[in-house]
Amino acid sequence: MSLTVESPTKTPPRTTPRKGRWIDHWEPENPDFWETTGKKVARRNLAFSIFAEHLGFSIWVLWSVVVLNLTNAGFGGGTPFTASELFWLTALPNLVGAALRIPYTFAVPKFGGRLWTIISAALLFIPTGALAAMVHFDFVREQSHDAQFAIMLVLSALAGVGGGNFSSSMANISFFYPEKKKGLALGLNAAGGNLGVAVVQLLTPLVIIIGVPYAIAKNPVHPVHLAYAGIMWMPFIIAAVVGAYFKMDSLTMAKSDTRSYWTCLKEQHTWIMSILYIGTFGSFIGFSFALPLVIKLTFPEFLAQHPFIGTYLAGLGFLGALIGSFTRPLGGWLSDRLGGARVTLGVFIAMAAFTVLAMVGVNERSFGLFFFSYMVIFALSGAGNGSTYRMIPVIFGELGRQRLAASGLTEQESALKHKRMAAAVIGIAGAIGAFGGFLIQQIFRLASVPVSGAVASATTPEAKAAAADAHATWSTSALYVFIAAYAVFAVLTWFFYLRKSDKSLAHAGV
DSSP, rough: OOOOOOSSSSSOSSSSOOOTTEOOOOTTTTTIIIIIHHHHHHHHHHHHHHHHHHHHHHTTHHHHHHHHGGGTTTTTTOOOOHHHHHHHHHHHHHHHHHHHHHHHHHHHHHOHHHHHHHHHHHHHHHHHHHHHHHSSSSSSTSSOOOHHHHHHHHHHHHHHGGGGGHHHHHHHHHHOOOOOHHHHHHHHHHHHHHHHHHHHHHHHHHHTTTTTTTTHHTTSOOOOOHHHHHHHHHHHHHHHHHHEEEEEEEETTOOOHHHHHHHHOOHHHHHHHHHIIIIIIIHHHHHHHHHHHHHHHHHHHHHHHHHHOOOHSSTTTTHHHHHHHHHHHHHHHHHHHHHHHHHHHHHHHHHHHHHHHHHHHTTTTTTHHHHHHHHHHHHHHHHHHHHHHHHHHHHHHHHHHTTTHHHTTTTHHHHHHHHHHHHHHHHHHHHHHHHHHHHHHHHHHHHHHHHHHHHHHHSHHHHHHHHHHHHHTHHHHHHHHHHHHHHHHHHHHHHTTTTOSTTGGGGOOO
């Protein structure tokens, strides 16, 4: 998506055809070409792109389930991993995935969409195979606690390769569709990828407990087949690689526009929208990684009373990502009617309000209230993903009109320049927004340090339980930070895009 360019009227055929299903002639803006040839090819590529991106998201968030079962799988060197250590194991894949989003964007023009989909899907064998090997062989279990943690940091970081797939997939699909049809195609591509978070958190806990009787599995400590968490995805990765090899295509006209990237880095609205995207997508992916662990640490008594939810459904954490995936298109739809800035402002105000309600749930020890609040927060974050993405092209379209007289460009040239800048900003914001998920997990990790220290210093199981109970509201300090952040995001949205002033863009209907 971040490499969208104007489709030429006609792409001259190459004198020397390239190998590997390259298409030299592609005219999606030509109605006749689109109806007779383009639509069928684009839809086929979209379908296999969604499948590969879906797997990328699934592997990216895989360790959010793995960390819940490390003790049951015999890891820790006799000492359970602390909450702080577990948050590091979920945060590192988030950080690596965010960093990979920019280079993955430029990989499509370099290698072609088909080949890069094959490569990026095949790379998913590395984190899944490494996880399966870690569990199957006893080498890691034989190490000390600290050595085990260091090894797991490396293995969890490998899962970050799945996080970059979003950018390359969106960039690739954007070239296949005409401008008026890109919104739906890219929305389906994004939603299909986001659903991978829900799928991994729903299916993985069920698979790793296969063969363990419920009478045993309902106990806090029970056997798990943790290697299955990596092995279960391998047939699907093979299917993604084979499907991309036989069914996908690469477009000669798909070229990167690095000049637009360098230009938009100097534009303040690039950074404003990137910050706002931290609040929307950063919340979605950060809470997706963290929520299963937060539930386990915050409501152990609820999970003990409902062992089926705790063991088989990972504390119902998958529902948040599921809801957020489905509300993303809704946010875009509302923005088309109300304006993206208005929807985004409403999203941030509501996210702050429901975070307050989640805090009440923690203080009152009400899992139901906390969980309901976070499901709404996920729904709002999904809608905010759609509304912020809608804002970017409107903002840069208005900037192009404002600067037309001083630019020395024709109206068409100025519009094209700023359209390319908007596409570049979407790529940059996507990477920075994903980094926001890492920040969320670090805030939770820092909030968990007091309870980790108190439990670690206790000398008996009873004392450890008492220490954990005394710190049952550990997460509220993190929730305070999130409330303040959403307030800042709301003010930024209002100040730059809704405030009635000559210096804002409110008049443009952002």
